[in-house]
Amino acid sequence: MQEEKYNDTKQNTDELQEKSFTSALVCYALIAAFILLTAGAGIFTLAVTDRSFSESENRVLSQKPAFTLSGLLDGSFMSDFESWLSDQFPLRDEAISLKTDFERLGGKREENGVYIGENNRLFERPADYSADNIKTKAEAINGFISAYPEVNALVTIVPNSSFIYSEELPDFLTLSNQEKQIKEFYSALNSKNLKTVDTLPVLYAMKAKGTDLYYRTDHHWTTRAAFGVYSQIADIWKLSADTEYTFHTVTDSFEGTLFSKSGVHDTTDTIEICVPEGSVESYTVNYESLQLKSTTLFDESKLSTKNKYEVFLGGNYDKVSIETTAPNQNTLLIVKDSYVNCMIPMLTPHFSRIVVVDPRYMTDTIETVMGEYTFTHVLFLYNLNTFNEDSALCDVL
Amino acid sequence: MVFSSTAFLFAFLPVTLALYFLPVSFKNKKREIGKKNLVLLVTSLVFYAWGEPVYVLLMLISIFFNYVTGIDIYASKKKGRNKTAAFLFAVSVAFNLFLLGYFKYSGFVVDNINSIFGTDIVNRQLPLPVGISFYTFQILSYIIDVYKGKVKAQKKLIPFASYITMFPQLIAGPIVQYSDIEKQLSDRRINKELFCEGVLIFIRGLGKKVIFANPAGKIYTDLLLTDISTQSMTTAWFGILCYSLQIYFDFSGYSDMAIGLGKMLGFEFVRNFNFPYSATSITDFWRRWHISLSSWFRDYVYIPLGGNRKGKFRNILNILVVWSLTGMWHGASWNFIAWGAFYGVLLIAEKFVLGSLIEKIPTAVRRVVTMVIVMVGWVFFSNINIGDAFTYLGAMAGINGNLLFDGKAAYLIACYGFPTTVMCLSSAGFFNRLPKIKNKTADIAVRGIFYAVVFILSIAFLLSETYNPFLYFRF
Numbered sequence A: 001m002q003e004e005k006y007n008d009t010k011q012n013t014d015e016l017q018e019k020s021f022t023s024a025l026v027c028y029a030l031i032a033a034f035i036l037l038t039a040g041a042g043i044f045t046l047a048v049t050d051r052s053f054s055e056s057e058n059r060v061l062s063q064k065p066a067f068t069l070s071g072l073l074d075g076s077f078m079s080d081f082e083s084w085l086s087d088q089f090p091l092r093d094e095a096i097s098l099k100t101d102f103e104r105l106g107g108k109r110e111e112n113g114v115y116i117g118e119n120n121r122l123f124e125r126p127a128d129y130s131a132d133n134i135k136t137k138a139e140a141i142n143g144f145i146s147a148y149p150e151v152n153a154l155v156t157i158v159p160n161s162s163f164i165y166s167e168e169l170p171d172f173l174t175l176s177n178q179e180k181q182i183k184e185f186y187s188a189l190n191s192k193n194l195k196t197v198d199t200l201p202v203l204y205a206m207k208a209k210g211t212d213l214y215y216r217t218d219h220h221w222t223t224r225a226a227f228g229v230y231s232q233i234a235d236i237w238k239l240s241a242d243t244e245y246t247f248h249t250v251t252d253s254f255e256g257t258l259f260s261k262s263g264v265h266d267t268t269d270t271i272e273i274c275v276p277e278g279s280v281e282s283y284t285v286n287y288e289s290l291q292l293k294s295t296t297l298f299d300e301s302k303l304s305t306k307n308k309y310e311v312f313l314g315g316n317y318d319k320v321s322i323e324t325t326a327p328n329q330n331t332l333l334i335v336k337d338s339y340v341n342c343m344i345p346m347l348t349p350h351f352s353r354i355v356v357v358d359p360r361y362m363t364d365t366i367e368t369v370m371g372e373y374t375f376t377h378v379l380f381l382y383n384l385n386t387f388n389e390d391s392a393l394c395d396v397l
Numbered sequence B: 001m002v003f004s005s006t007a008f009l010f011a012f013l014p015v016t017l018a019l020y021f022l023p024v025s026f027k028n029k030k031r032e033i034g035k036k037n038l039v040l041l042v043t044s045l046v047f048y049a050w051g052e053p054v055y056v057l058l059m060l061i062s063i064f065f066n067y068v069t070g071i072d073i074y075a076s077k078k079k080g081r082n083k084t085a086a087f088l089f090a091v092s093v094a095f096n097l098f099l100l101g102y103f104k105y106s107g108f109v110v111d112n113i114n115s116i117f118g119t120d121i122v123n124r125q126l127p128l129p130v131g132i133s134f135y136t137f138q139i140l141s142y143i144i145d146v147y148k149g150k151v152k153a154q155k156k157l158i159p160f161a162s163y164i165t166m167f168p169q170l171i172a173g174p175i176v177q178y179s180d181i182e183k184q185l186s187d188r189r190i191n192k193e194l195f196c197e198g199v200l201i202f203i204r205g206l207g208k209k210v211i212f213a214n215p216a217g218k219i220y221t222d223l224l225l226t227d228i229s230t231q232s233m234t235t236a237w238f239g240i241l242c243y244s245l246q247i248y249f250d251f252s253g254y255s256d257m258a259i260g261l262g263k264m265l266g267f268e269f270v271r272n273f274n275f276p277y278s279a280t281s282i283t284d285f286w287r288r289w290h291i292s293l294s295s296w297f298r299d300y301v302y303i304p305l306g307g308n309r310k311g312k313f314r315n316i317l318n319i320l321v322v323w324s325l326t327g328m329w330h331g332a333s334w335n336f337i338a339w340g341a342f343y344g345v346l347l348i349a350e351k352f353v354l355g356s357l358i359e360k361i362p363t364a365v366r367r368v369v370t371m372v373i374v375m376v377g378w379v380f381f382s383n384i385n386i387g388d389a390f391t392y393l394g395a396m397a398g399i400n401g402n403l404l405f406d407g408k409a410a411y412l413i414a415c416y417g418f419p420t421t422v423m424c425l426s427s428a429g430f431f432n433r434l435p436k437i438k439n440k441t442a443d444i445a446v447r448g449i450f451y452a453v454v455f456i457l458s459i460a461f462l463l464s465e466t467y468n469p470f471l472y473f474r475f
Helices: A003-008 A024-047 A069-073 A076-088 A092-105 A131-146 A178-187 A200-208 A223-237 A257-262 A300-304 A338-342 A344-350 A366-372 A384-389 B006-020 B029-051 B055-078 B082-117 B132-147 B157-165 B178-186 B192-224 B233-265 B282-288 B291-302 B311-329 B334-354 B356-360 B363-382 B386-397 B407-427 B440-464
Strands: A114-116 A122-124 A152-158 A194-197 A244-254 A269-277 A283-287 A292-294 A319-324 A331-336 A353-357 A377-383
Touching: A024 A076, A024 B006, A024 B192, A024 B440, A069 A076, A076 A092, A076 B006, A092 B440, A114 A257, A122 A257, A131 A178, A131 A194, A131 A384, A152 A178, A152 A223, A152 A384, A178 A384, A194 A223, A200 A223, A223 A244, A223 A269, A223 A338, A223 A344, A244 A300, A269 A344, A319 A344, A331 A338, A331 A344, A331 A366, A338 A344, A338 A377, A344 A353, A353 A366, A377 A384, B006 B029, B006 B440, B029 B055, B029 B157, B029 B178, B055 B082, B055 B132, B055 B157, B082 B132, B132 B157, B132 B178, B132 B291, B157 B178, B192 B233, B192 B407, B192 B440, B233 B363, B233 B386, B233 B407, B282 B291, B282 B334, B282 B363, B291 B311, B311 B334, B334 B356, B334 B363, B334 B386, B363 B386
Parallel strands: A152 A194, A152 A377, A331 A353, A331 A377
Antiparallel strands: A114 A122, A244 A269, A283 A292, A283 A319, A319 A353
16 A cells, blocks of 8 residues: 555556547447447337247246336335346347357356257256265165065166266266266165166167167156166066067157256257057056046147156156056056156056156155055166255155 | 346436436536436436335435535534534544444444354344445545545535435445545536447446356356365366456456446546556555555545554554455455455565565566465455365365366366456456557447447346246256
8 A cells, every 4th residue: 555656546548448439420320329229129128018938948937017116115126127128138038049159169068057068968967976865765765675575676776868978078077976876875775675777788788779868958868768777677577578669759859958957959859659569458547646547658738848758647746556457466666756757658568557656746655655555566766866866755765 | 226237228227318318408518417417316316226225215314414414514614613523524424434334244243242252142234235335435535525625515415416326336336536526526528429438338347247257256156066175276276266357357347337337427437447467566456456445445544544654563553454444345254354454464565575575576477476366365255254265275275185187177177268268368458458450440340349249248148147947847
């Protein structure tokens, strides 16, 4: 702090230099452009009819707020006004893409928690892994399965796209070793009647043959990948059925969660369904909490919505019970996240009843479900990210 | 309201400008300015009330009180009643400091009393009124200058109120001293050249804030979510570099926007930043960083305390007091005081110990050393908890055996190395030293395109901040 050296601070020098407007024409052009952009955009937004829904953000947009005195005093009018103007701003979606593209040009390879990889592949940022958390879950499952020594239990934790396709991650990005995490979890499971499925060899073999195992714009695995793991499960449980499975493409314009989350719109995905062919059995699907019965495991109406993955089972519900006409006494309980949804049709020929529970939506415990029916088989199927994040499983076991 | 919002850019600003340029009088310039001041006052109150619908009353009370006492102090002095003037002055300073202290520091004081004495006083801290640190200092500059006889009291309420509330500098500075703007309140140059200059400076400031500062800040905050003690040294340094860029572009961007808006309305504010990251010493840094604040502390605290005129010991003490207060001004928390004291000590060292020694070091080395010190300072500034600041410094120094470099650092540099390099060059004034385009038409075209791109990108970045995809199908 030397007062004598301060005398230069009040001159406008370098940092603020923006003079030389000698031409009146340039001046007026600049003023006109500035007013046109600011006032113009404001008036335009006010004049045109509000959009009600944004496809790309998949949400209802804010509408012109009504002026009220109470809204003014508590400030809600002001915040409503701001979100209205931002939501309805002309070329909003284009502006957001412009920003994303501009930053990618500068080298940025992630957007809103989504990594932008090679070949237009988007990756979900993996959930934090905690050894304690995994141990708690293993103990809960051990305890639960030990209480039902007569059931055949199987635990399947599926790795995520960011591990299987790690070579397509942005340069230099290294993420956690999911193989190690899954092995650690499996080794903590010790009930005698419980087996685990090591999905990696099968997934890698399929990948080597060029099968797409995960969607590029969504965090789910593909039906093909699910089929590979289904075959492993069928081997372990010695499920045999003389069934041929066929794949049908139901849409090629799937834009998944990672697409929406990141705002990166480079590609779309194809969804296939896999159905046991020529099988004569039919089934009833009972959505108990909805008090709704259906005769199909697919909800085709979802194909015309944003979330096309919900074509499988219509989405996630606390409890869905499926009665089939499969000619055997086997019954299956599935404790799961959404990864299993595309696999359920493959399992129907082997079980006369399948009950699917999703702990994230359950209010009952699984014990209650076990009391309602008798099960010969129990399958736990999760993807590792959801499994690491999950906090509902231990509550229901 | 903040400048970097759609409500400001596309609603408030066009309406305000339209109203402001409505009163035109070729015969009576004074009257025209008077009307413009009224428009400025009303729009500024709307601007403030937009974010603080209740605290606008607090500001109005403060304005009215200081308006009356300012006149009283001036009148008393004129009549030779120095004791009355001194009393009124003391009351007024106390009132202003009380308001600032109550809203900004009472929670901090109560928390400290509770923790030191084990008491259990209830912390009734109210939310901080936006801009109170800035407008209180502006009011104080007026009251002190009136008392000292440096300026006349402002007899008209509207110009006085528009000085305090003036929306361009109301909530984030620069801190405009009354003496600098007194004349402009009654007579100022408003013309298209100045307006154009203002528009460009405003756009530049907007770009600094939304294209540079916000993304740079995001890199740092994302990094703080991880366990910093396990990060590599490069990652830690890169993180604090990003924070340094954020805080500079945020603050200087806001100052540019204020200065630009001021020019559009015919006001000339003091420059607030002068490429602080090109400073060659800490003393030099503080001549370039937030100039309006350090000038304020110099004029109203350091010099009145005796400055360097009362011997070495008093000078050192004065510097320490001023810098602890400067630190505290930035926030009611120990880390800001530590940050201020850190600079106090460094400035004393430069002034009394290093002195002419510094001059012998090559400029490039001095720049680097200064920047490293400034970055260390920002570690304290950005971590409210001083323990966290030391953890961060530990990672920078590699005391936990942190690697020098790792995959995370490589990834960060691959993603953000290019934009941060551009920001570094920009903050050091590199682009201003590029050769000027000689051809006038080409120059106008290049600058026109540049500012158009910056403005459009700024809007894109601004809208992106509200990108909010709904993922009901998250599972």
